[in-house]
Amino acid sequence: MMSTLKRLLYQLHRWTGVAACVLMLLWFISGMVMLFVGYPKLTPWERLAALPPLPLAGCCQPLAQVAMPVDAREIVLTTVAGRPGWKVRDGGARWRLVDAVTGKLLQPASRDTALASARAFVPGAGAHYLGLLQEDRWTHSRSLDAHRPLHQVQLMDAAQTMLYLSSATGEVVLDAPRDQRLWNFVGAWLHWVYPLRNHSTDPVWNWIIIISSAVATLTALTGTVAGIWRWRFAGRYKSGARTPYRESWMRWHHVTGLLFAGFVFAWIFSGLISMNPFHIFDPQGRRPDLAAWQGGTPAARQLDLAPQLALSLLAAQGFRAVELEWRVLNKQPYLLARDGAARTRLIMRQDGQLVVREQWTQAQLLHAASKLLPGIKASSAWLGSYDSYYYGREPEAMMGAVERRLPVLQLRFDDPQANWVYLDPYTGTVALGVDRRQRVSRWLFSFLHSWDLPPLLRSGPWRESVLILLSLGGLALSATGMVIGWRRLRGKWRAVTSGVSRYN
Template identity: 40%
Template sequence: MRSAVRRLKRWLYLGHRWLGIATCVLFGIWFVSGVVMMYVAFPNFTISERRAALPDLAWSRVALSPDQAMAAAGLSRYPRELRLTMLDGEPVYRILDWKGPRQTISAVTGHAITGITTGQALAVARHHPAAVAPRLLGTVDRDQWSVTARYDPDRPLVLVDVGDAAGTELYVSSRSGEIVLDTTQHERVWNWLGAIPHWIYLTVLRRDAPLWRQVVIWISGICMVTAVSGLWIGLLRSGLRRRYAGERVTPYRGWMAWHHIVGLVAGVVVLTWMFSGWLSMNPFGWFAGRGDRSEALQRYAGHDAPTFTVALPARERPGVVEARFVWVDGAPLLVLAHRDGSQSVVDPVSGAAVALPEDRLFAAAVRLLPGAVLTLQQRLDQPDLYWYTHHQQRLLPVLRVGFDDPAQSWVYVDPATGEIIGWSDRSARVRRWLFNALHSFDLPPLIAYRPAWDIVVIVLSLAGLLISASGIVIGWRRLTR
């Protein structure tokens, strides 16, 4: 037995030594890039940014009703999304069906718009708030910033430099004419030190999503084994109960001592970061997928036929850049989005402002899951542990509805517009604690006090970097002998 234990210990030490040599550089990159990501996110184009880049709706030019636009799109049922917006100087309907592709229908002629010219892309870019002297940079099919599959329906993309001091570049869909992404020089530079190395987000790899996922799972899994073995060895070699000479807790000197002591102190955090990062890729399908919720959303809308009776405004409304035609509890609503980010809800026939009673929205939400019992209905005026604004934009106030279905679903409703803006289940809430809490440190005492969160995460990252740096020095000395 003693011989077997000695043999296992030897393999433990050898395994950690060579795995550490192979992975310590990756550990160091992850700790540095993680701090960068605290302040510079990967480029994204939010809804508020999209609306800020739109011209005012030209109501006087709208010749087609929503019904006619849906007929031109060949729809047999009400779509998932129907909105009226501008394509430069032309009003258009943007339609997203439940299963089909997005369609753009001219609100002037009724013709389907399936492509735009580079000149039209430049005209669209001129409405961006940062536009100074837009110039065409070319057409790209896929690059570092537009590599993910979400942009596939919009490819190829027209790349436009708006000519501002920030070096803002816009990606305009050559199919729909919408701006789908913007980046700045600041984002492009810092992401090479942040998200790209942290997520192993190289274009050549990320363009193949299944391969990229497997690479990240295996690399993070190997690094997790390295962290486990290092923590185990650190405890075996520690002098916490029986001190070494000079009352030392480590038998090592120099870089080895730093590696040992800091590893003992911060090793658990390093391990949880590796474990939660590995879990973020959903290995073995442990976390449930989103699933198809189209039927539930249609039941909530209370309407299925491709009709929407509306009296479009006869005069212009300054600041209104988008109109959404929605159904809630069997009633049609016209949601007007303003450039400043605000929204107003009006009756589509009378044009009068509409206030939605919360009890009506709760009653309509029951139809989302007709086979389940309503177990929760509450209004959130402040963030809580599951609906919070740290790292992300969250609308408040919001209504939350819970069900006793097998997934223990929670649904979030915008009380102003009645629209479903979030959907959570037990799997997502478990992931919140296993990933957001362990990896992003979204912990209750910290998410409410941003400076405290910054200090804690940076200090722990520096400790992890010291473990990595000492491992790099030790590994280099080992290899050069």
């Protein structure tokens, strides 16, 4: 029985490894590139740094006089193509642009608007309009769906930046410098097998990755077991070695496999988990009620404050806003202001007076948080440093465009799903919400795949150096496996063709 089991395991490793080693080789190469060059994205810091301060005079109509959809969920005063405008997102998640000077709804962004916006993004750079597209290799992100189709503009700057702009508003939604695009051909674009992806939502691509990752995981697991079985921990083979393999490629494959088996298996398995097969890590049961947390929409509850007065109040404190966003927290309307360095300020009414503040108080946040999961007890704590779930990443990382400010208020609810939420006092938003399943996924994917615990992230080049060393071990294991697989296939082919020749 044991001999049959061993033979089956050897055969599984041998034949799944023929194809899996090729994929694993590409994944290790591209994974090392991704440590330093990420998939193109426009971070909040890049976007805000490119915006001019909103003018203190002669700028904007009062919000009450603006052609605003009755179901507006997001209302932002910003600058598009060098001109102040209201960005409005309705209940159907569609973006619209309203002229801030006239208060009139504008048509979808034209070619000229896209070019003007591109030139404003990098002043002084020439711009060449390439056309309108639905999606290409750099724009698979679902966050861009509300802006499609996208205008594509090539800048003539030193970085040869490719810009993608919203057809709804005309704003820049993604930038991709030439060097980043070139590195991505052997980085994220290759790592995520994007040559096979056609749309932002592509179930065929999704299942190709799941099945490929599952096969590679099986290869790594069976190889680890087979390698341990064949290694002589006590005693030696007749050759005097602890490995039975005399041929150099087989011997090196066996040795490197034992040295790096744990890392390779964990890394490939975590890649499989990242695809959330069969939605096993989707949140279950009751979820925090974000609508109740807000207590209304900006269209229904607005802070009665003219934009010019808001900008003057901020300027008096030395804060030059590039964006103003109308928001609601626990039925209280307020303004969230951002400057070019992504700093924030809040404007709200307190005791009948307009005040500018940096943060919501803990009492205000806790009162609003009681609406998230009514009737459920929760413990709270201020976090002055990142924990294992709420933490920032470098811009090149997959989540590198997510803002993670400190301090943050953490709530742990005593519900069956063990929901945790993190409340950002600077913006009045739920910065992160995770239940028990999502926290398990965080360990099985993020930690195993990229070693992203805050202490490790703070270690700087040490983390990258160790990951590169381990990836080189995985690369050597995959490369030796490829050579062995090629030799085996070539031998099988020769046997078949020689048999056919003799028959003929």
